[in-house]
Amino acid sequence: MNTATTIKKKEKIVRRKDNWQLYLMLSPAVVLAFIFVYIPFGGIVMAFQDYKPYLGISGSKWVGWEQFKFMFEYPDSVQVFWNTLRISLLKLFFGTVSTLTFALLINEVRKKFLRSAVQTFVFLPHFLSWVVLGGIFLEILDPTNGLVNEALKVIGFDPIFFLGDNNWFVITVVASDVWKEFGYGSIVFLAALAGINPALYEAAQLDGAGRWKQTLHITLPSIVPTIAVVLTLSISQVLNVGFDQIFNLYNPLVYGKGDIIDTFVYRMGLVDGNYSFSTAVGLFKSVVSLFLILGAYRIAYKVAGYKIF
Amino acid sequence: MQPTTTAERSFQIFNQILMVFLALVCLVPLLHVLALSLSSSASVMSNQVTFWPIGLNFNSYEKALENPTFLPALGLSAKRTILSLAVSLLVNCLAAYVLSKGGGRDGIAGYKGFVGFFIVAMLFNGGMIPTYLLVTKIGLYNSIWALILPSAVNVFYLILIMNFFKALPKELEEAAFMDGANHWQVFARMFLPLSLPVLATVGLFMVVNDWNEWFMGSIYMKGDNVPLSTLLKSIISVPIVDASNASEVAKLNNRSIRAAQVLIGALPILLIYPVLQRFFTQGIVIGAVKE
Known part of the structure; x- marks a missing residue:
């Protein structure tokens, strides 16, 4: 298996013509995971801010490690x-x-x-x-x-x-x-x-x-x-x-x-x-x-x- | 391996008694609540009821269903469970189909990247607060989709389905492709019908999870527009003030009604349990990993 794949890599993989449809089939899962898992990752910056809902993430004050210090x-x-x-x-x-x-x-x-x-x-x-x-x-x-x-x-x-x-x-x-x-x-x-x-x-x-x-x-x-x-x-x-x-x-x-x-x-x-x-x-x-x-x-x-x- | 010595025979007997005892321990709390829900309020108040209803009647169930928020909540739960099952099964199966083809000639470029993408999504999340803010910001607040979309991609189930797809004989799809079928046809007419056992397993687990899920309902839905599990949560969490007045204040006898409400909440699970049981050995690989 391993040798086979390395040989293929050297040759350049020729895929089936309609394989682009596979991306279409994969897209719902990718989009949903991106929206509901990956975008919230960005919200992690809130931990380093003094987040106020009316200011939003871009407008809230940056406080660095303050929240963590307070936590301990x-x-x-x-x-x-x-x-x-x-x-x-x-x-x-x-x-x-x-x-x-x-x-x-x-x-x-x-x-x-x-x-x-x-x-x-x-x-x-x-x-x-x-x-x-x-x-x-x-x-x-x-x-x-x-x-x-x-x-x-x-x-x-x-x-x-x-x-x-x-x-x-x-x-x-x-x-x-x-x-x-x-x-x-x-x-x-x-x-x-x-x-x-x-x-x-x-x-x-x-x-x-x-x-x-x-x-x-x-x-x-x-x-x-x-x-x-x-x-x-x-x-x-x-x-x-x-x-x-x-x-x-x-x-x-x-x-x-x-x-x-x-x-x-x-x-x-x-x-x-x-x-x-x-x-x-x-x-x-x-x-x-x-x-x-x-x-x-x-x-x-x-x-x-x-x-x- | 028949028990031969007296010591072994007595062990067998002791062990069987212990096992029956454990089975009872698991059942007794449910039986007690069932008995409470079917008993007259007088007998419940005077603590006479143990495992057998006294003054058998269905008043508590009638009262539980009369509660104007109860039936809509039941309906929302049913709708949510069915919609979620359909969406989640479709999304995960499609992705599993693609990933089951690997990164070679039959598959897609960037396969490894997508695998990594899903593994990260399985192991981490942005946390309760950022996810909550996102869901409300994109306008899903108080919409049934807030209960469905955030948990639609389940990478554990995706992997389970993918492994099943991988084990299907390659010759079948090759023959179909030769006859001019496209991926959608192979997926819908060949892979799905051949995977019924795994789809049933995953589907049943999804139904149980969605029916039981109450937290999203409590943070994403407004007022009375909540699924049954969330409504039950608010019903059962009557604040306990302190040990002495807890009983008098809080339960001037809706114990029986509460028991009925709790059991109605558990009913769908109890009903599909016999079917479910047939499938969990297949699901266990995932279940063991999951929690």
Whole structure:
């Protein structure tokens, strides 16, 4: 393939006569991506300005790194970085562990009917939006009438204000995210498990290895590349903690530990009108994410030959 | 691999119980809300309802639908989902067709540049504020197109479709070209019909995403002219003042109606879920990467 293309390059490529139509076919996607992704890139200059809507980008005052300086000095913005990181790492850890454990356990279930029935139910929450789930969680976690607190009362505990107490809020966010995604996330691992050569297990059985030893010495090592790819790709998303989720569950009582970069950017920018400051915070997040993504893709490619294009 | 020893047999039993338990954990919140929505308000207020409706009735659903903004929002959501599906599928398929031909004799000059262009568009965006300013500036504010066009190009789906197109046998299109077909004909009469499985997968995911999407509706649309998901968001976020008065003030019993509204919002997803399930193993390659 490689040699063929180099030869072609030397010769000059002769394309089909009507290939200009291909540009026509490509143009809607190019135009839309240009308008809605590339033009907003230009808006990034706002982060270096004191943007005023009535002056526009060309008329607003240039302030250089002021917004960024302010960002690092302003306690609220420093707080949201830590909040983002805390929630994110907790989600990463508990999410990966629960997903992997579930995949290994459901893979051991031999009854086909049970297996697909269980999968049907645990995959479902993934497809429901956080608006719907927010409505459901606000109901069942209600401090006085919610199902969960009713159950706690029955077994003799005091009711917990899950969505109104900072520490409980973080726990609730992590737990509800695990609840929503552990089933669906397991599909990647199940696909990897299905790909393991059955001969390995037969050989191990002949050698007298029990199921636990088989899991330890065959199953886990075989899916290490998949685990590595999933982990690295999740690490690249560490600053995307789930705007939808937080936004649908939080309230001013839990801004202390529950406010994350994305919700902060939204409130600062679209609610309070601090366009420049909020763009600067968003830009900082994007730049950090950029390095994380590039690094993660490089690692994923090295470890498992993972490639997107 | 039949379980033989007692230890393995007891593991199997324990494991099966655990799995059933997990399935219930995923289902119970939905069942509870369903039971609330179908119960009489008296039984809801006195916290008697758990998983089975008490005083079965459909009043809450009637009241939810009587709300003058609810039906228009439902309509806007449906319109948006269908339009978005059509536009997005067409745009991404066309681009996938072109890129599937590569940069050689069958493809286009500048292929690598376009690939880079789309990858950058996949990995980055200008951020919430600049995108918002752009959409309002080009006159899309409060137009249904503001909910469709900004997210029409989805590079993940584009790649998925492109890879499927690449795997189609080359001889077919060569034969068609020999017979005098042009690119549009090959695309519409050959590639699309041959790609139904991948189009169904991508299409279903698009429907789920568009139906569930609420944020664009909340920033790009005005007043009551919002899709259902956005309306639901404003319905459920009743401000909680503090722990003590939250329940009395906020929910002088529309808990049952709220439950009904939430379930109506989830209904289309629940309805297509059985179909969806058949397709997600195909979609997972993308899903795993996406989030």
